Structures are given as C-alpha cells and as structure tokens.
Amino acid sequence: xxxxxxxxxxxxxxxxxxxxxxxxxxxxxxxxxxxxxxxxxxxxxxxxxxxxxxxxxxxxxxxxxxxxxxxxxxxxxxxxxxxxxxxxxxxxxxxxxx
Numbered sequence: 663x664x665x666x667x668x669x670x671x672x673x674x675x676x677x678x679x680x681x682x683x684x685x686x687x688x689x690x691x692x693x694x695x696x697x698x699x700x701x702x703x704x705x706x707x708x709x710x711x712x713x714x715x716x717x718x719x720x721x722x723x724x725x726x727x728x729x730x731x732x733x734x735x736x737x738x739x740x741x742x743x744x745x746x747x748x749x750x751x752x753x754x755x756x757x758x759x760x
Contacts, residue, residue: 666698667705667723669753689756698756702726704736710747717743725755 668676668689676682683690689698703725709715729736734743741748 665723665755665757667703667753667755668700669705669751671753673754688759689754697759699759700754700756702752703755704729704741704750704752706741706748707751708749710740710749713746716746719743719748723755 673682673689677684681692683692687699687701689700690696691698703723705723706719706721708720724732724734726736729741732743734741736750739750739752741750
C-alpha cells in the first residue's frame with residue numbers, strides 16, 4: 663500500500679466519527695484494521711497570487727524533514743521556498759506500519 667496524505671480536517675472528522683485510533687505517531691483505520699505511521703506534512707495546493715510554479719511543487723506532499731532539508735519555511739497554511747510563496751494544506755503523511 664502506498665503512502666497517503668490525510669489533511670488535518672479529514673483526520674479530525676475521522677477521529678470524531680470513531681473511524682480511527684490515534685496513539686502518538688500511529689493511526690489505525692478501525693474498519694480495516696490497518697495501521698499507519700504518521701508524521702506532519704503539507705500538500706502544495708497553489709502558488710500565492712496565482713503565479714507559475716517555478717519549483718514544480720504543486721500537487722506534491724512534503725513532510726517536515728523534507729521541508730527542512732529543502733530550506734523551506736513553513737508557517738500555518740503557507741510555505742516559502744526560495745522566493746516563491748505557496749498555499750498549503752496541513753496534515754499528515756501516513757506509511758503502512760510493518
């Protein structure tokens with residue numbers, strides 16, 4: 663199974679509906695019994711101001727470690743990379759737990 667991105671909004675909804683169990687960096691999808699290791703990440707939704715994407719990041723997901731390695735600055739719903747401001751969706755990236 664591939665990694666998946668879960669927005670904060672979706673995670674909160676699943677939690678309130680009892681569809682997941684969270685424990686630290688582990689998330690279990692109750693109905694499927696599948697476990698995932700999760701870590702904070704962002705989904706690059708658009709370039710602020712509608713400018714072109716010079717770094718080919720739109721539609722991609724990066725976790726906090728990847729953002730730090732890139733030298734990107736993340737604050738709330740935006741990421742600044744080099745000289746480009748991106749609007750991002752905050753959430754988590756999940757990888758199947760072994």
